[in-house]
Amino acid sequence: MRDFTKSKQAFVESSQLMPGGVNSPVRAFKNVGGDPLFIDHGKGSHIYDIDGNDYIDYVMSWGPLILGHADDKVVADLQAAVTKGTSYGAPTLLESQLAKMVQKIVPSIEMMRMVSSGTEATMSAIRLARGYTHRDKIVKFIGNYHGHSDSLLVDAGSGLATFNITKSPGVPEALAYDTLTVAYNDEAAIKDVFAAHGDEIACVIVEPVAGNMGVVPAKKSFLQTLRQVTSEHGALLIFDEVMTGFRAAFHGAQALYGITPDLTTLGKVVGGGLPVGVFGGRRDIMHKITPDGPIYHAGTLSGNPLAMTGGISTIQQLNEDLYTAMDKKVTRLMAGIAAAAKQYQVPIVTHHVGTMWSYFFNEHDVENFADVQQSDQAYFAKFYKALLQEGIYTAPSQFETNFISTKHTDAEIDQTIAAFERAFAAVSQ
Numbered sequence: 001m002r003d004f005t006k007s008k009q010a011f012v013e014s015s016q017l018m019p020g021g022v023n024s025p026v027r028a029f030k031n032v033g034g035d036p037l038f039i040d041h042g043k044g045s046h047i048y049d050i051d052g053n054d055y056i057d058y059v060m061s062w063g064p065l066i067l068g069h070a071d072d073k074v075v076a077d078l079q080a081a082v083t084k085g086t087s088y089g090a091p092t093l094l095e096s097q098l099a100k101m102v103q104k105i106v107p108s109i110e111m112m113r114m115v116s117s118g119t120e121a122t123m124s125a126i127r128l129a130r131g132y133t134h135r136d137k138i139v140k141f142i143g144n145y146h147g148h149s150d151s152l153l154v155d156a157g158s159g160l161a162t163f164n165i166t167k168s169p170g171v172p173e174a175l176a177y178d179t180l181t182v183a184y185n186d187e188a189a190i191k192d193v194f195a196a197h198g199d200e201i202a203c204v205i206v207e208p209v210a211g212n213m214g215v216v217p218a219k220k221s222f223l224q225t226l227r228q229v230t231s232e233h234g235a236l237l238i239f240d241e242v243m244t245g246f247r248a249a250f251h252g253a254q255a256l257y258g259i260t261p262d263l264t265t266l267g268k269v270v271g272g273g274l275p276v277g278v279f280g281g282r283r284d285i286m287h288k289i290t291p292d293g294p295i296y297h298a299g300t301l302s303g304n305p306l307a308m309t310g311g312i313s314t315i316q317q318l319n320e321d322l323y324t325a326m327d328k329k330v331t332r333l334m335a336g337i338a339a340a341a342k343q344y345q346v347p348i349v350t351h352h353v354g355t356m357w358s359y360f361f362n363e364h365d366v367e368n369f370a371d372v373q374q375s376d377q378a379y380f381a382k383f384y385k386a387l388l389q390e391g392i393y394t395a396p397s398q399f400e401t402n403f404i405s406t407k408h409t410d411a412e413i414d415q416t417i418a419a420f421e422r423a424f425a426a427v428s429q
């Protein structure tokens, strides 16, 4: 058995200092029971906790670390950058360098603003959509998560789904009233909403592959319907690619599906493990942002030179071939996990898109949040702990996504499949 004594002690202390002992709720392991691990360091595909336990990591900081932990070049570039200062509050060449890279990889982003988190990116995109269209209502999908700004904290995925919170106290009724929520992948429902409110809707925001209720891919016809109804009604289509950007595919989910949104939000990989978010899109819309236009957006640390360096150094190292290789590994992993579950007669649904993967203990396929909720949470919690004992670190909730990096080897995929087999055996006893 692995010894977690030091992590347990650290959690007692942090619980006196921070609500739930953590700075972001899903880290708290509340859904699976037990205490969170306190991490000392990471290298490549591995993390090491403060008790000295070693794990193959599939959380990857919840997505950003596509090159794994402490990539040699990223570390060297950051070390060089920090000697020049940490922040100036004035433009740098680094901001344009990262912006040009983003524009080349995601061409629908003709202009953009850098921010410091995914939450800031989606919040700013929503304000821009409302300001541009002079309309207040927005549409989001049940089980999609777009960060923790007020308008978007309604029927959201991720931690809210994990902890069964449909609407956070503190979100003013008036704001929630303007957020219309619809079932994911439901084309009839979105048409109905537009038939009823079409001329009041500023935008539809969607995770083009949902990753905050586990991985739930959108049907192509669903995204096509969104493109069509928004265009017909003068509303904007926002693809929230904070998770799927550089993850679902090198060029993002919009390239995978061949659908061009008006605005896109990015986060996670675009900062390579440092705090970066991006919102951008059509040039005519982006020109409405201050100081070109009247819609306000600002940030003391936006475009921070260290954060830009993290993004540049990471994206510079990415290419299509790496994605093909990662996809192949995840495909094999999913087949191995499904086979292991079958061996122990455990109903399972595995989903993956590019470098994102998850599984549901469910007898039926999963295409929206109601389906995800039918999954066996109690089994997931037991299974999670067994996996941890086997040295596999995955997201501590069925409503989250796991990720691989370029550093995960074929041998580690084999090791992981073997660990899943042993975990099924342990839980099935």
Ligand code: PLP
Pocket: 062, 117, 118, 119, 120, 122, 145, 146, 147, 148, 158, 207, 211, 212, 240, 241, 242, 243, 244, 267, 268
């Ligand atoms: N949008 C999506 C799709 C996300 O997955 C997340 C975070 O997981 C966010 C927005 C919020 O990003 P951040 O946690 O950086 O604020």
